[in-house]
Amino acid sequence: MDLSVDLFKKLKSFSEPELQSEILKHGKILKAIKGDVLIKEGQHLNFLPIVIKGLLRVYQQKEDREILLYYVGPEQTCMMSLSSAYFDYSSAANGIAMEPTEILILPAHVIAEWQLKYPTWNRFIIKTFKSRYDELLTAFGSIAFKPIHVRVKEYLNGYVKNQKSQKIPISHLTLANELGTTRVVISRILKQFELEKKVKLFRGYIQVKN
Amino acid sequence: MDLSVDLFKKLKSFSEPELQSEILKHGKILKAIKGDVLIKEGQHLNFLPIVIKGLLRVYQQKEDREILLYYVGPEQTCMMSLSSAYFDYSSAANGIAMEPTEILILPAHVIAEWQLKYPTWNRFIIKTFKSRYDELLTAFGSIAFKPIHVRVKEYLNGYVKNQKSQKIPISHLTLANELGTTRVVISRILKQFELEKKVKLFRGYIQVKN
DNA sequence: GGGGTTATGTATCATTTGATACCGTCTAGC
DNA sequence: GCTAGACGGTATCAAATGATACATAACCCC
Numbered sequence: 001m002d003l004s005v006d007l008f009k010k011l012k013s014f015s016e017p018e019l020q021s022e023i024l025k026h027g028k029i030l031k032a033i034k035g036d037v038l039i040k041e042g043q044h045l046n047f048l049p050i051v052i053k054g055l056l057r058v059y060q061q062k063e064d065r066e067i068l069l070y071y072v073g074p075e076q077t078c079m080m081s082l083s084s085a086y087f088d089y090s091s092a093a094n095g096i097a098m099e100p101t102e103i104l105i106l107p108a109h110v111i112a113e114w115q116l117k118y119p120t121w122n123r124f125i126i127k128t129f130k131s132r133y134d135e136l137l138t139a140f141g142s143i144a145f146k147p148i149h150v151r152v153k154e155y156l157n158g159y160v161k162n163q164k165s166q167k168i169p170i171s172h173l174t175l176a177n178e179l180g181t182t183r184v185v186i187s188r189i190l191k192q193f194e195l196e197k198k199v200k201l202f203r204g205y206i207q208v209k210n
Numbered sequence: 211m212d213l214s215v216d217l218f219k220k221l222k223s224f225s226e227p228e229l230q231s232e233i234l235k236h237g238k239i240l241k242a243i244k245g246d247v248l249i250k251e252g253q254h255l256n257f258l259p260i261v262i263k264g265l266l267r268v269y270q271q272k273e274d275r276e277i278l279l280y281y282v283g284p285e286q287t288c289m290m291s292l293s294s295a296y297f298d299y300s301s302a303a304n305g306i307a308m309e310p311t312e313i314l315i316l317p318a319h320v321i322a323e324w325q326l327k328y329p330t331w332n333r334f335i336i337k338t339f340k341s342r343y344d345e346l347l348t349a350f351g352s353i354a355f356k357p358i359h360v361r362v363k364e365y366l367n368g369y370v371k372n373q374k375s376q377k378i379p380i381s382h383l384t385l386a387n388e389l390g391t392t393r394v395v396i397s398r399i400l401k402q403f404e405l406e407k408k409v410k411l412f413r414g415y416i417q418v419k420n
Numbered sequence: 421g422g423g424g425t426t427a428t429g430t431a432t433c434a435t436t437t438g439a440t441a442c443c444g445t446c447t448a449g450c
Numbered sequence: 451g452c453t454a455g456a457c458g459g460t461a462t463c464a465a466a467t468g469a470t471a472c473a474t475a476a477c478c479c480c
Contacts, residue, residue, distance in 0.1 A: 060347075060350075060351055060354070060355075062351070062354075062355040065355060067354045067355075069347075069350075079343060082340075083340050083343070083344070086336055086337075086340060087337075087340065092344070092347055092348075092351075093347075115332055115336070116326060116329060116332060119326060122325055122326060125336075126296055126325070126335075126339075127296075127297075129336075129339040129340075129343065130292075130293050130296060130297065130339075132343065133289060133293065133339065133342065133343055133346070134293065134302070136343070136346050136347065136350060137279075137302055137303075137346065138302075139350065140270075140279075140346060140349065140350050140353070141270055141272070141302075143350070143353055143354055144270070144272075144277045144353055144390045145270075145272040145275065145277075145390070147465095147466070147467090148466080148467075149466095171426080171427060171428090172427070172428065173426090173427075173428095180354045180355070181467080181468080182467090182468065182469080183427090183428090184429095184430090184467095184468075184469080184470090185466095185467065185468070187427095187428065187429065187430085188429090188430085188467095190428095191428095191429075191430085201428080203426090203427060203428070203475080203476055203477085204426095204427075204476090204477095357435095357436070357437090358436080358437075359436095381456080381457065381458085382457075382458065383456085383457075383458095391437080391438080392437090392438065392439080393457090393458085394438075394439080394440090394459095394460090395436095395437065395438065397457095397458060397459065397460085398437095398459090398460085400458095401458095401459070401460085411458080413445080413446060413447090413456095413457060413458070414446095414456095414457075
């Protein structure tokens with residue numbers, strides 16, 4: 001697909017005409033399908049991916065366990081690449097497409113340059129750093145102080161709040177991987193919640209009661 | 211104490227003369243003694259503290275448990291304030307002086323402004339974001355995947371490596387607070403290490419063997 | 421509908437971590 | 451020297467979490 005001015009209907013953050021033409025000049029569009037691994041732990045990155053449409057999941061892995069760091073949605077980018085772009089740095093996490101995803105790929109070298117030239121770009125970068133930091137800090141606080149059943153509860157509540165749906169389409173195994181634990185632990189906790197009439201369990205999804 | 215050009219012998223990052231004069235114009239020096247609490251969780255911050263000399267400890271607290279986030283040493287600043295400065299935001303952590311500490315205080319509003327005007331300032335801010343993020347990510351990975359005895363071990367090894375001393379002056383309780391656990395757990399683990407001849411325990415300090 | 425795969429339920433057991441309690445020792449300040 | 455408080459050792463118990471194993475059910479593909 002060619003880059004076009006249409007792009008900026010989706011990326012509203014970048015309003016300066018000059019920045020837009022620089023993006024058109026240096027950027028490429030990448031289309032990923034569900035399951036494509038875009039970033040691997042240890043990999044050196046020399047590009048910055050900005051999601052246009054779709055969703056990336058960024059997570060850490062250790063042996064057969066994994067834990068969610070954050071999702072990258074439209075108009076967002078990924079900390080790992082940002083770090084790599086400024087300093088020599090290899091990714092500390094993995095990134096995978098959760099659904100068909102369109103990504104604007106920018107070469108790393110432009111980032112520092114644009115930082116000083118374009119206020120909206122600068123704001124975009126700072127905002128990314130800040131919000132990713134906040135998310136991580138929240139996750140850190142949770143894992144440090146809260147027992148798993150509370151984290152499960154908060155995950156479910158968070159989903160309901162964000163998606164405005166009581167029906168959460170997730171398997172026990174996937175949920176375990178979001179929270180950094182194992183399937184049996186999640187099944188046990190969910191069953192307990194069901195006994196307490198907080199949720200109803202089905203194959204492939206969880207119904208949260210109010 | 212008056213601000214003077216001497217300041218920039220200690221803060222080497224800020225080399226532009228114009229930036230220096232802006233710092234002299236807007237900055238104030240604060241002196242803290244050991245134990246002074248400079249930042250409290252929930253507090254709205256409208257200043258950015260840059261440590262000139264000394265050390266701040268930034269940590270999260272929940273009831274009677276706490277866990278270390280990071281230390282702020284000379285020429286460094288603190289993420290909480292940085293976040294507050296860009297957005298309306300209250301601190302998610304506490305900051306306390308560990309020793310007599312001199313701090314350059316800058317009003318929040320200058321930060322975003324200087325971002326675009328002064329490349330060294332820009333670099334300083336980005337570097338802060340990145341290194342704090344990396345630290346937190348490492349800590350997150352540890353707490354998510356590693357059992358406490360491993361984290362204790364890594365803490366001790368890290369100290370030895372950084373301070374180039376085998377003698378670590380820390381009480382069991384303080385160590386527990388660094389790692390987000392309780393004193394008894396730490397005592398138990400250290401005693402086990404001693405039985406394994408890895409360390410030798412004394413009142414107030416730990417001797418690491420090689 | 422058969423066969424493989426995925427999802428879930430659940431029991432058993434071990435390990436890790438934490439809570440509580442009590443003790444003795446060291447140290448600083450008087 | 452006395453004493454309060456900090457520091458460290460340890461025993462006991464409980465709870466949380468994880469590992470393993472096995473069974474059943476649902477789903478998909480052919």
